[in-house]
Amino acid sequence: MKDITLLRHVDDLRAHIKAQRANGHRIGLVPTMGALHEGHLSLVNEIGQKVDTVIVSIFVNPTQFAAHEDLDTYPRHEAADLEKLSTTRASVVYAPSASDMYPSGFATSMAVAGPALGLETDERPHFFGGVGIVVTKLLLQVLPDVAIFGEKDYQQLLVIRRIVRDLNIPVEIIGGPIIREADGLAMSSRNAYLTRDQRAIAAHLNHILEQLAGSPHPPEEASAHARAALLEAGFSTVDYACIRDADTLDALGPETTSRRALIAARLGDVRLIDNMAAR
Numbered sequence: 377m378k379d380i381t382l383l384r385h386v387d388d389l390r391a392h393i394k395a396q397r398a399n400g401h402r403i404g405l406v407p408t409m410g411a412l413h414e415g416h417l418s419l420v421n422e423i424g425q426k427v428d429t430v431i432v433s434i435f436v437n438p439t440q441f442a443a444h445e446d447l448d449t450y451p452r453h454e455a456a457d458l459e460k461l462s463t464t465r466a467s468v469v470y471a472p473s474a475s476d477m478y479p480s481g482f483a484t485s486m487a488v489a490g491p492a493l494g495l496e497t498d499e500r501p502h503f504f505g506g507v508g509i510v511v512t513k514l515l516l517q518v519l520p521d522v523a524i525f526g527e528k529d530y531q532q533l534l535v536i537r538r539i540v541r542d543l544n545i546p547v548e549i550i551g552g553p554i555i556r557e558a559d560g561l562a563m564s565s566r567n568a569y570l571t572r573d574q575r576a577i578a579a580h581l582n583h584i585l586e587q588l589a590g591s592p593h594p595p596e597e598a599s600a601h602a603r604a605a606l607l608e609a610g611f612s613t614v615d616y617a618c619i620r621d622a623d624t625l626d627a628l629g630p631e632t633t634s635r636r637a638l639i640a641a642r643l644g645d646v647r648l649i650d651n652m653a654a655r
């Protein structure tokens with residue numbers, strides 16, 4: 377196991393990066409909110425093939441949580457996260473405090489349209505503003521050559537690509553594949569909230585998503601089947617189950633060249649999302 381350099385202040389981070397750059401290193405950033413699982417570690421390994429220095433940020437970002445959401449209870453396991461990362465290509469963890477990221481008087485916000493409209497935004501209207509501001513800050517703090525985000529949050533990945541393009545942030549954004557449990561459930565830090573019974577029901581999500589993605593029926597019909605199947609399996613609410621244009625997340629149209637099936641459904645208070653390429 378190797379030592380990981382833990383940095384909490386942006387000045388220390390920048391000094392460290394300056395030294396790495398002086399050695400000719402390319403820098404990669406993996407933004408996370410901690411509670412790391414195999415999905416995060418695969419992002420670290422994937423980006424590790426493209427850069428010399430991998431920095432993982434761990435920051436539970438308050439601005440992407442609404443007042444009624446799980447900011448206070450979101451799992452925080454920094455020591456365990458550092459241990460997991462010590463077996464990967466990561467060499468630096470950047471874990472700033474909320475007051476360093478959002479000092480008193482912080483007055484900047486972000487509104488994103490385009491791929492941010494609909495789906496997650498219908499349920500979590502604050503979400504992409506919060507993600508946008510923190511990811512923009514992290515990218516400007518680190519100025520990496522490459523940053524990687526999991527495809528599990530597919531809409532988030534498209535939103536971040538759009539922000540980077542719109543604001544001319546000089547970074548390559550790559551998407552990392554979804555890593556799944558043996559029964560197909562996409563790995564997520566929030567899976568820890570599931571009770572035993574809910575965990576059994578959650579396994580249906582991926583199978584219903586596969587049927588939606590491969591359905592020979594027209595998209596509206598396929599979506600209605602997926603909704604009914606989720607409720608039948610025991611999900612309490614279905615926020616969306618649909619097939620969209622994979623590049624824009626718009627409704628399918630003559631311009632569509634590739635499609636994405638996306639589902640968000642709830643088991644009690646736990647909200648699960650998943651997606652995959654559709655036929």
Ligand code: PAF
Binds near residue numbers: 408409525
């Ligand atoms: O996907 C996440 O873990 C978060 O939304 C991110 C990108 C780290 C921003 O807080």
